[in-house]
Each structure stands twice: as C-alpha cells, then as structure tokens.
Amino acid sequence: MPDILSLLQCLLPQINATTMRQLNQIIQAMLAMNGRITMLGISRWAEMGGSYRTMLRFFHTVIPWATLFWLFFRKHLWREQDVYLLAGDEVVVSKSGKQTYGVDRFFSSLVSKPINGLSFFVLSLVTVSERQSFPIRIEQAIKSDTQINSTRAIKKIKSQEKRGRGRPKGSKNKNKTEVILTSELLLIKKMINSLFELVANFIPLTYLVVDGHFGNNNALRMARQVNLHIISKLRHDSALYVPYENPDSSKRSRRQYGDKLDYRNLPDKYLCKSAIEDEIKTDIYQATLLHKEFSQPLNVVILVKTNLKTNARNHVILFSSGLDLSFDKIIDYYKLHFQIEFNFRDAKQFWGLEDFMNLSQTAVTNAANLAFFMVNLSHHLLADFRKHNPGSGIIDLKAYYRGFRYVREMLKILPQKPKPILLAQIFATLTYLGRVHPVSTGVEPS
Secondary structure (H helix, E strand, O other), X not given: OOOHHHHHHHHOOOOOHHHHHHHHHHHHHHHHOOOOOOHHHHHHHOOOOOOHHXXXXXXXXXXXXXXXXXXXXXXXXXXXXXXXXXXXXXXXXEOOOOXXXXXXXXXXXXXXXXXXXEEEEEEEEEEOOOOOEEEEEXXXXXXXXXXXXXXXXXXXXXXXXXXXXXXXXXXXXXXXXOOOOOHHXXXXXXXXXXXXXXXXXXXXXXXXXXXXXXXXXXXXXXXXXXXXXXXEEEOOOOOEEEEOOOOOOOOOOOOOEEEEOOOOOOOHHHEEEEEEEOOEEEEEEEEEEEEOOOOOOEEEEEEEEEEOOOOOEEEEEEEEOOOXXXXXXXHHHHHHOOHHHHHHHHHHHOOOOOOOXXXXXXXHHHHHHHHHHHHHHHHHHHHHHHHHOOOOOHHHHHHHHHHHHHHHHHHHHOOOOOOHHHHXXXXXXXXXXXXXXXXXXXXXXX
16 A cells, blocks of 8 residues: 655655645545545544644645645656646536635536636646646636626627627727737636746647637637647637638739638548548548638648438537647547546545635635645556556545555454454455455555
C-alpha cells in the first residue's frame, strides 16, 4: 500500500509540516470513507489528529494550490516522451445556500438551464498517447455587479433599438486583431500566463483545446496573445468563404472573400478521407477558409455523416488557428478535450466537489482545489493499483483503502497479531466488500 505522506514530500517547499500532516490525514480519510465528502464526514473517518477543528484550520489556511498541482504533476505524473495539450472548460456546481462565496446563477449543461451554484474554470494537461487529463489550475469565476448590470443594459438596448438593413452610414472597418476580451477570457488568459510562469518551458505547449463556446474571434485572439493555437468548434451554420483567387495573376486585387461555402455541395478537392461503417458514410474535408468575423484564415475540418438508408445528413465544423495542422490531428486533439469531463465526474462523484458546505472564499477555494488534487492523486494510485488489479477503477481503489482501514482498526483490538496466512485472508475478504472488479491478493499489508 503506497505511503501517502511519502507521495506528498515533493510539496514541502511550498507548505509547512503542519499543513502537510493535515493534508495527509484528509487524503487517507477521503480514500477510505463513503458518503458525502464534507469537513464533518472527513473528520469522522480521519485517524488521531484529524478532528473537526483540524479540518476547520486546514480549510481556512491559504494554500498555493497552483504550485502544488504543478509540483505533484512534475514528480509523479509527467512522462518525458508524451505530447501534452492544454485543455480548458468550465464546471458548474449546484449550491442551494445564499452565503457561499461566489454563488450566482450559472448555466449548467447537465440540466440545460441556469442554476444556483458556483462556477470554476479548469485548465488541464492532456496526454496524447495515454489519453488522460490532469487538472493543473483551477479558478473560481465570479460575476461582478458591473458585469450583471452591463448584460442587462445590453439586452435592454438591443430590445429597444431596431436598425435597418445595410451598413450604417459613416461606419468604418474595425481592426479584428484588436478585441476587447470578456471577463471570462481575461480570467483564462491570466491562468495561462500564470501556468507558463510555473512550467517555464519544462513542457512545450502549442495548442489550447476548448469547446464550441469559445469558437469565436475573441477567444482566438486571446490564445494568440499567449502564443498558443486554438482548436475549437464552429457553429454548424457558420458562413465560411473560399479565399478569392484573381483570374488574372498579373493584377492585384483588394478582394479577400471568394465564393461562400455550401455545406450541401462541398468541393471534392477538399475531400481528405471517406469511410463507411454500419451504413453511415463519413466524409472528412479540410481547407483553409475565411470567416468575416475572424481576424485570420482558419484551418477548417468538416466532418459530414450521411445515413445511406435515409439519406439524412449532418456535419460538424472544427477549426484551428494553426494552418499546418493535419485534419486527423485536429479531430484527435478535439476529441481529447472530452477527457476533462471525466475529471469533473470524478471530482463530483468521489472527491466532494458537489458536497462541500464551506462558505468563505478561502474555504471554497481549498475545497474545490482539494477535489481536483484528489483526481490527480487517484490517477497515480490507480496506475500502481492496476498492476495487480487490472481494470480497476476509483470504486475499487476506495474499497481497498477502506478494507485496509478496517483491518488496521481490527488489529488494534486483537490480543495478538494473526498468522500471516489468516491475515491475508482477512485482508482479501474485507477489501472485497464494495468492489466492482474481482479482488486480487497481489498487494498485502505489511
């Protein structure tokens, strides 16, 4: 069984010994406990030195989580031969109270409507070969009063003003490279710059992978300002244009946009791959196209799926600001963005992201970061656990630690220590409880 305290030794330069001992107690309790992950629940499962007062002290201590995430990743999760992408997404946590720091109305994709809760933006390092995501930086999104008032004012103005067709008289062309970033994009830019200061070229990062919410010029300009190429998705009805080619090459032309792309009749010259599987035909097109809202040409990949029985047709438009990226890598990298959703699932289901009841800013920050830190720690623990227990997941890992805790508490009350054979049988029986996959006795307590 891995010693948790030894795994945390890499964090000692940034936190003191007292916080280290508290974190060790909390992690061991979270690995063994069932039920809701709250301060009270953790204190009930923690061993000597893990009282509720200790939980209060820990959660109200300012902790440099960004540095801790990086130190742990570099020591235990980084692989030199792997290629890493930077992925980002927002996770919304439901909260019913009114006193929690940052609570507001946020759109939840799980229920497809705004809910009362907290919003966190997560940056994650995703490995291309292992296809795993490791949260590396978490920041809470706060809606300011000026932001709420400005949004209401914009909606009111839009409802009142009705402009006629055509371009307003006297209007001038705007420089599309000079954009005003929203508060959300400013937060992401700040997070990326802070991450680069920690990484310091230790990992070469080239691409920022985000979902279709960021498929716009502002997000692209933000990514270019931090020297990253964005990979995202456009709306299915986006107006894309072929770059204009002057028939007479000897004459210069100021015209930029050629014919508008027709998604029902895509040119064959852009076709890169075609395949048929289960009577579904998939055609992949790639081209360098223009969008009137973007400041630069886009590397566009269009996936068209056609049902050969019903002739039903649908398409998805992916794009990147890196013009040299091949179509297969754009598709593969965008698919990898979904790995961050598994981090959100684990943090909510197993590590208390949906359970914590903290109210103050520091306590909320610690609770959210602790949940995602446990995601990374569980990745490392599962890698060793699966050597003797192939196919095991977090439920099996928690059952193992819970069974180990039961064995240790039982040994304290026995008059004498059982023989090794009997101890192995006890351990195998107790760690079997609650497991999903078959138990293995390859790893035994000392």
